[in-house]
Amino acid sequence: MQYFEPNFVNEALVVLERFGPRAKALAGGTRLGPSLRGDCGDVVALVNLKRIASLAAITSEHGRMRIGALVTAAELAHSPSIVAAAPLLSLAAASMGSRQLRALASIGGNICSGDAASDLTTALLACDAACVFAALNHGERRLALSDVLVPGGTICAPGELLVAVEVPRCDGLTAFEKMTTRRGFEMALVAVAVTITMEGARAVSVRIALAGAGPTCQRATNAERFATAESPDGYGREWGERVGAVAAERDAAPDSDERAGADYRRHLVAVLTARALRTALGRRA
Amino acid sequence: MSAGSIGTVRPRSDARAKVTGTAVYTADVIPDDPLAGVVLRSPHAFARILSVDTARAAAMPGVRAVVYSGNVPAKPLDFGIKDQHLFPIDFARYRGEPVAAVAADTETQARAAAKAIDIVYEVMDPVTNIEQALAPGAQLVHPAWKSYEHSGERILRENVCAVNRIRRGDVDAALANAAVVVTSRFTFSGGLPGYLEPRAAVAQAGPDGTLTVWCGSQAPYSNRTEMAEFFELAPAKVRFINQFVGGAFGGKILMAPEWFAAALALRCDRPVRMAWSRHEDNLNAAPRHGGTATFTSCADADGTLRAMRASFAFDTGAYIGYGGGSALIATMLASAPYRIPNLDLEATLVYTNKQVAGPVRAPGGPQANFAKELHLDEIARKLGIDPLEFRLKNAWREGDESPSGQRLTSVSVVDVLQKAADAIGWDKPRASGSGRGIGATWWFSSCGLSEARVEVLTDGRVRVISGNPEIGTGSAAQALPIIVADALGIDPLGVEVVLADTGDSAEDGGVHGSTSTFSAGQAAGAAAAEARARLLDRAESLLEARHDDLDVRDGCVYVVGAPDSKATFAQLAAHGDEPVIGRGTAPEMGDPEIDNDLVQAHGFAAWPAASFTATAAEVTVDKETGRVDVLHIATAQDVGFAFNPAGVTGQIEGGAVQGLGWALTEGLVYDGAVLRDPDFKHYLLPTAVDAPRITAMIVECPSVEGPRGMKGVGEPPVTTPAAAIGNAIRDACGAVPHDTPMTPERVWRALQK
Amino acid sequence: MQPVHLCVNGLETDVEVHPLETLLHTLRDRIGLNGTKEGCGTGYCGACTVLVDGDAVNACLLLAVDADRKEVVTIEGLAGDAGALHPVQAAFVENGGLQCGFCTPGMILSAASLLAATPDPSDDEIRAGISGNLCRCTGYQSIVASVHDAARRLRESGRSGERPGPRAHIRSRA
Secondary structure, X not given: OEEEOOOOHHHXXXXXXXXXXXXXXXXXOOOHHHHHHHOXXXXXXXXXXXXXXXXXXXXXXXOEEEEEOOOEHXXXXXXXXXXXXXXXXXXXXXXXXXXXHHHHOEHHHHHHOOOOOOHHHHHHHHOOOEEEEEEOOOEEEEEEHHHOEEOOEEOOOOOOEEEEEEEEOOOXXXXXXXXXXXXXXXXXXXXXXXXXXXXXXXXXXXXXXXXXXXXXXXXXXXXXXXHHHOOOOOOOHHHHHHHHHHHHHHHOOOOOOOOOOHHHHHHHHXXXXXXXXXXXXXXXO | OOOOOOOOOOOOOOHHHHHHOOOOEHHHOOOXXXXXXXXXXXXXXXXXXXXXXXXXXXXXXXXXXXXXXXHOOOOOEOOOEOOEOOOOOOXXXXXXXXXXXXXXXXXXXXXXXXXXXXXXXXEOOOOOOHHHHHOOOOOOOOOOHHHOOEOOOOOOEOOEEEEEEEEEOOHHHHHHOOOEEEEEEEEEOOEOOOOOOOOEEEEEEOOOOOEEEEEOOOOHHHHHHHHHHHOOOOHHHEEEEEOEOOOOXXXXXXXXXXXXXXXXXXXXXXXXXXXXXXXHHHHHOOOEOEEEEEEEEEEOOOOOEEEEEEEEEEEEEOOOOOOHHHHHHHHHHOOOOEOOOEEEEEEEEEEOOOOOOOOOOOOOHHHHHHHHHHHHHHHHHHHOOOHHHHHHHHEOOOOOEOOOOOEOOOOOHHHHHHHHHHHHOOOOOOOOOEEEEEEEEEEXXXXXXXEXXXXXXXXXXXXXXXXXXXXXXXXHHHHHHHHHHHHHOOOHHHEEEEOOEHHHOOOEOOOOOOOHHHHXXXXXXXXXXXXXXXXXHHHHHHHOOOHHHEEEEOOEEEEOOEEEEEEEHHHHHHOOOOOEEEEXXXXXXXXXXXXXXXXXXXXXXXXXXXXXXXXXXXXXXXXXXXXXXXXXXXXXXXXXXXXXXHHHHHHHHHHHHHHHHHHHOOOOOXXXXXXXXXXXXXXXXXXXXXXXXXXXXXXOOOOOOOHHHOOOOOOHHHOOHHHHHHHHHHHHHOOOOOEOOOOHHHHHHHHHO | OEEXXXXXXXXXXXXXXXXXXXXXXXXXXXXXXXXXXXXXXXXXXXXXXXXEOOEEEEOOOOEHHHHOOOEEEOHHHOOOHHHOOOHHHHHHHHOOOOOOOOOHHHXXXXXXXXXXXXXXXXXXXXXXXXXXXXXXXXXXXXXXXXXXXXXHHHHHOOOOOOOOOOOOOEOOOO
């Protein structure tokens, strides 16, 4: 297996292009490392991205944050600019893994794992995030995160690299609810991230993202439509519960597995959505 | 610094080494020029082995030895039933069963060679669970069971490898006339010991027929004896050198990497090192028994318990190993510590094609107590009686009889129940969504073979040499210095503990069965007393005074009333042909009498120096999600006499969280008979944010049999928390799962019913 | 093989490593520092915790190549001159914050890095801060007590907020 330490994105792209699907890009190393050390399989090229400084940058432009794919969960949790501009992302980043794992886990690696229970991906969906891919033949292309996720991965093509995540500045009310078996660090059984944008007393947009409720993290689009169409009762508890019920019944499509039954996951979607909405609204000034 | 360290709270003698990273564990032992040892494991849960051909593997680069059934002694291992060989001969009976091993210059070479061992299997349908194993006409895990030698009254029949029963009175008559009858059913998951240090061993054979094994074992002397016997080596030529052990909890009594490293080393002229990853350790680990229990009991309207029928079935996996304890202990716990005149208690151990279950800390204890205490709460609720009142009313008192007819002495059930209840605030008003629960148990003490030496060296240092391993509990590193220091009038930190090494000839039965301080403590105490007497002998001559006029303290012997007339330990040790040495052994502890007519096939129905423990828990339950938060665990444990109070507190606190893990989050997942890798991502051990406030209360109701009234310490703390938590859940939200672990989903489902 | 320049416990050293080799493997098997333990190899137990530029990380996941030119502190690097225990180490000894000791090196480093950032943590902050370090023996209560005591000791010796590790760098040995 050949090993590469490119200093620039283009260098990485050259290697990825050359080896195609038999090349792996290494970010934080929390997943790929152990798996390759177990068995290389047919991986012939390992591209360590961590010398590429531009991938670790957080910048802001025209009201959008651009977060390099190598930015760690720890940085997301503590960076003042993220906390200010995308508090939902900070919250989710602070709730994932352990302190030690957060110091290593990267936002890009997390998205590319396609894990249907990912806290970060879920929060990003509720932030209306976009993914920026680079490849030799097309420079950068930008896609909504919700269009990028597939079960177990992303639509990132061989030779392509996820270089950044873009998140618009968040002006809404946000909340993140996560359910696990133990209180210590664990992949979510179900998690819900919400962003509510108010205009005066009206919720003009509600974004609800779900983890653990389908083959990928997903937006609960039926519940979102229902949430804004509903006549507000002051957006009280009952409203939240009705929205949660829609998310559970019409958006969630969980499977039963050894961690939880499908009906329980659906129930958690309802409960956590209602709680997240209530918490978010509780942040109204 | 005066004598009197017994019963005081002391730092551990190994603490400094452990906090600086200089304590040596087995994976830290790197011999010169080692070979890497690798185990080949069966990919099938059940398969006939048609042929094993190692020729290709043996010829591969770097390979120095290959071992398999064909070139190691064919004699069976003896666990009361001779159902197992070092490597299987006729059938592979569980996925992951070691079928061969390779030693090579590098691990990569050894793995490649292992893959090249040609084994032809005829795959069979595995027996995956108890129900399947007990069904008429079931596939047999041991088709040739009839030909197996087994000891004494052990029951072995088809897929059943043990049954024991305790019966007294007439349960059916009592049930027929009872005011209230309740039946409850439970299932328990198995669980991992969960030690943080994966297993490892280094073995080296010498040209003169010697074999040295470096390992982290709970029982190095027993291991040494078994290893020597198996390979027909003189025991004196086999040496087990124990390192610090990174946790064991019953999972490091039976040899594993020690066997394979030794088998390979005996065919090589270089040492063989085997240090397992967590993944490999999981393939080999012997989990706590999972299984089922059904209880039917009855009581009078005033809450007096009248009769109990309890039936347990435990899935012991492919071989019996050390699995028998769970079944024996379950029937001893099922009705305890309560007065129930009519009893019919039975436990069955069942073979399946799962990984072999083992004697994890308090085998059968958490399971039996969980079922019994939740069952008793059901009865109390039906009668409208407070669960604490109910237990106090029925609790054993001094002079009562155990289920097997043993007369109970030093009984403290009421005391521990009351203390646990008070500590949890039993009578205080409950906050909404919260609940409290309680449970109690008894347990045995063991006094095994144990020898010790105490040496006073010519530089004045004092050492204690004991065969008792230090697996973390402090029985060696903390208790022994306390005991020796007390006899010699010095500070415990002045006593060096030499880790167990069979080359030192201080035999010890090992750490298990709540025996360590009980046995090794006594041996060390006797050795220290003899060393003290030897010091006084020499002082008599040096100081020209008699024993009676001499005092031992602060590292010197003084003439009473003449403080300038003294001799240091160093001087005394130098005053003679040899250093000062005292030797001691643990006295044999007899078993109390029982009524043999009450028990069937039960070799463990007499419990000496019995202890009593109660745990109360306070929890909150989020009814919408089923999530349980344990706020407080309070355990009162009667240890008779606490030589090492810090050690007792440590055992109670650690046991509380282990019990909590088994109760709420630790579940093993099987695909049929195959255990899905219980890596720590999926097998959820309690973290610091899962662990509650713990109140540990040491109760001292001295036993008749134990040294200063001591009772065994290590296991009881893990046996009661799950029961208390389960009862607290029911109290908090009106429902409780009867299956462990009581995950949020299970709690939620219980609430839906 | 890749050349890597490591600074471990103040000592600079050059080694050659396999690209996929973890820092844990390099520390234990090439440099001979056995104090850092392997409990699970996958980042879920914290026994391998070391400090890299002050941050607690799992050495079983961090590649040695990614520790190039970073300041690594292992358990062996905490004690001061003449073996004087670091206040966190002393606190664990005096408060019985250990039994088998296998989680202890990682636990102590985790605690030390927590205290450097949060010199006077609450119970909840301590528990959250060490929740990436599993302990199977103690039940955590004595560990929490040890960390509280460590905070006090650091305060009383004027070392609150100090980054754990050797004070001086030693340039030596290739």
